Amino acid sequence: MSRLRPWFLAPAWAWWAVLFAAPLLIVAAYSLLTRGAYGGLSRPWTFENYVRVADPLYLAILGRSIVMALAATALCVLLGFPLALFISRSGRRKNLYLQLVLLPFWTSFLVRLYAWLFLLRDTGLVNTFLRSAGLIREPLPLLYNNGAVLLGLVYGYLPFLVLPVYATLERMDPALVEAAADLGAGPWASLFRVVLPLAAPGIGAGAALVFIPCLGAYLTPDLLGGGRTVMIGNLVQNQFTTARDWPFGSAVSVALMAIVIALLALLWRKAKNPL
Amino acid sequence: MESILVLRNLVKDYAGHRVLNDVSLQIARGGFFSLVGPSGCGKTTTLRLIAGFEQPTAGEVLLNGCCVNHRRPYDRNVSTVFQSYALFPHLTVRGNVEFGLKRRRKPDVLARARKALELVRLSGKENRYPAELSGGERQRVALARSLVLEPDVLLLDEPLAALDPGLRKQMRLELKAMQREVGITFLLVTHDQDEALSMSDRMAVMNNGHIEQVGTPEETYLSPRTPFVANFLGSVNWMDGIGVRPENTRVSYEPRDGCSRRAMVTSCVFLGNCVHVVARLETGEEAVAEIARGNGTFRPGDTVHIWWNPADELSFS
Numbered sequence A: 001m002s003r004l005r006p007w008f009l010a011p012a013w014a015w016w017a018v019l020f021a022a023p024l025l026i027v028a029a030y031s032l033l034t035r036g037a038y039g040g041l042s043r044p045w046t047f048e049n050y051v052r053v054a055d056p057l058y059l060a061i062l063g064r065s066i067v068m069a070l071a072a073t074a075l076c077v078l079l080g081f082p083l084a085l086f087i088s089r090s091g092r093r094k095n096l097y098l099q100l101v102l103l104p105f106w107t108s109f110l111v112r113l114y115a116w117l118f119l120l121r122d123t124g125l126v127n128t129f130l131r132s133a134g135l136i137r138e139p140l141p142l143l144y145n146n147g148a149v150l151l152g153l154v155y156g157y158l159p160f161l162v163l164p165v166y167a168t169l170e171r172m173d174p175a176l177v178e179a180a181a182d183l184g185a186g187p188w189a190s191l192f193r194v195v196l197p198l199a200a201p202g203i204g205a206g207a208a209l210v211f212i213p214c215l216g217a218y219l220t221p222d223l224l225g226g227g228r229t230v231m232i233g234n235l236v237q238n239q240f241t242t243a244r245d246w247p248f249g250s251a252v253s254v255a256l257m258a259i260v261i262a263l264l265a266l267l268w269r270k271a272k273n274p275l
Numbered sequence B: 001m002e003s004i005l006v007l008r009n010l011v012k013d014y015a016g017h018r019v020l021n022d023v024s025l026q027i028a029r030g031g032f033f034s035l036v037g038p039s040g041c042g043k044t045t046t047l048r049l050i051a052g053f054e055q056p057t058a059g060e061v062l063l064n065g066c067c068v069n070h071r072r073p074y075d076r077n078v079s080t081v082f083q084s085y086a087l088f089p090h091l092t093v094r095g096n097v098e099f100g101l102k103r104r105r106k107p108d109v110l111a112r113a114r115k116a117l118e119l120v121r122l123s124g125k126e127n128r129y130p131a132e133l134s135g136g137e138r139q140r141v142a143l144a145r146s147l148v149l150e151p152d153v154l155l156l157d158e159p160l161a162a163l164d165p166g167l168r169k170q171m172r173l174e175l176k177a178m179q180r181e182v183g184i185t186f187l188l189v190t191h192d193q194d195e196a197l198s199m200s201d202r203m204a205v206m207n208n209g210h211i212e213q214v215g216t217p218e219e220t221y222l223s224p225r226t227p228f229v230a231n232f233l234g235s236v237n238w239m240d241g242i243g244v245r246p247e248n249t250r251v252s253y254e255p256r257d258g259c260s261r262r263a264m265v266t267s268c269v270f271l272g273n274c275v276h277v278v279a280r281l282e283t284g285e286e287a288v289a290e291i292a293r294g295n296g297t298f299r300p301g302d303t304v305h306i307w308w309n310p311a312d313e314l315s316f317s
Helices: A005-030 A048-053 A056-088 A091-106 A109-120 A125-132 A146-171 A174-182 A187-215 A219-224 A232-240 A246-272 B043-051 B093-103 B109-119 B135-147 B165-182 B193-199 B217-222 B227-233
Strands: B003-014 B017-028 B032-036 B058-063 B078-081 B153-157 B185-190 B202-207 B210-215 B237-239 B242-244 B249-252 B260-270 B275-281 B286-291 B303-308
Touching: A005 A246, A048 A056, A048 A246, A056 A091, A056 A146, A056 A187, A056 A232, A056 A246, A091 A146, A109 A125, A109 A146, A109 A219, A146 A187, A146 A219, A174 A187, A174 B078, A187 A246, A187 B093, A219 A232, A232 A246, B003 B043, B003 B185, B017 B043, B017 B058, B017 B185, B017 B202, B017 B210, B032 B043, B032 B193, B043 B078, B043 B153, B043 B185, B078 B135, B093 B109, B093 B135, B109 B135, B109 B165, B135 B165, B165 B185, B165 B193, B185 B193, B193 B217, B193 B227, B202 B217, B202 B227, B210 B217, B210 B227, B217 B227, B237 B286, B249 B286, B260 B286, B275 B303
Parallel strands: B032 B185, B032 B202, B078 B153, B153 B185
Antiparallel strands: B003 B017, B003 B058, B202 B210, B237 B242, B249 B303, B260 B275, B260 B303, B275 B286
16 A cells, blocks of 8 residues: 555656746746847846845835735625635525625636626616716715725735634534623623634634635736726736736745745634744 | 522524523423434524524523523623634634623732633733644633632533544533532533433433433433433334333343333444344344343244333324
8 A cells, every 4th residue: 555655646746846836947947037029038048136125116016015905805804704604604505695795706717807897887777876976976986096906905804814714613512602691791792702712713714715816816916907006917917918028027026925924824823822 | 499590481493483482491400401403404593593603583581580681692691612612713722711700890910810710721821822722721721710700600512522532522511510619500502312311410311303202311311201312312122112221122032921022132242341132123123231241142033022011112192
């Protein structure tokens, strides 16, 4: 059996090497090359691209992205935890509600973002309704700002928080909540002293699952931010498409990855050693 | 003696199914009371109604003479030791014991917690987490966590079921001794008749959502009011509708006057402290006689006479 083990693992290793390690190495290699005269790549090897990442212009974009991603994560926790708690206590309706949380994934994210465009633009459903109801005269600026991007991020990634939090709440012994009440804890004390501390690992995992894709998001800020709210994902996209500067785009990608890994490592150490 | 807890005509329906049917009980202050019955008899539901985790469909729970039906669990001065113990895994032993004291804003939290931990002999393990304790230790934390609140009634839901058999017997004695020491009323729910008989001052036998009999362990074992109680609390030989416990059933080669039946020995089972002689009566019924080791040797196939003292017949009103 032990002689066969490498062979059983071979497909997984091959998958990992071809689809995960190789692209990463290619990106890392690109980031050390120079932009060719007509785009593309050329030598010499250089660290110049990484020096450019530290330019205040790009650091501002990076800072804005981190703030947006943190805000989206915080909003997802505030909205998603009560929702997960509600679902975990819904008895036989649990599965129905979980399906509803997952329902948006049945259509493409792009299509759903366009639906938000139709809702939020000046002649969109919301503004048309408010105007015909006589509540406003001028359309509200609902689109092409930070708020719209934040809305899109929270909308898109909320399920990634709800599911892991739901899983931890579901695994919790219901007798623990009863024990808290039995020992004199009212509903709020029970929530803050027992349920929240026990759901913390799920909240942490969910927050990471929301924060990481939000930090690198480009579709949402592109469509709902209208190019005004440039996040780091848009910067990378621009370098690979319009600017045709693959080495710099790769350098920004690698820098982003390094930041995410550093933040996660920090979170991980904090979770293992809460004091 | 005055009753600290009174149940008045409790009824509980779950999804159209009646799980408790007209349960009334009076439990004296400072005693050890057991609710015993097979699984599904409604004993745990009764406990949950008293704790306030469920609301009765009809009837009243009176604590110290006051109806507590509409009080939430955190407003009732009772406390539960859960079958799973339900210790808070993110809190230390001390944190678990102090939890209720802090929520109920009692003074002298530190001193009270220390005393409770001394009572259950867990001093020195205050800073351990539940995952670092043995099953017996976890159970004692659960006890300390509830006892420290000095509840009017301590509710124990199958507290010994999760322990291994040796420890379970030892904990029976300890629980009983602890109840005497603290003087708090204990209400134990168990499916184990030996636990109920050995620990209780008084006990109620439940079946199918109602109470079959209430009394001291001696009363319920020696004079069961129904065949169910007789069967549940111990073995019974049923012969022509007469019930006799195996320890009161005799066996001999010679016939006796009066209560005697001819039978054939089918097996002899050596149990260490006694021997069980199993015999088939002419009616086809089987009887077990529990006899002392030296009292004759019976072999399968022997024709014998099963007899008993008429005073030992179980009679039902």
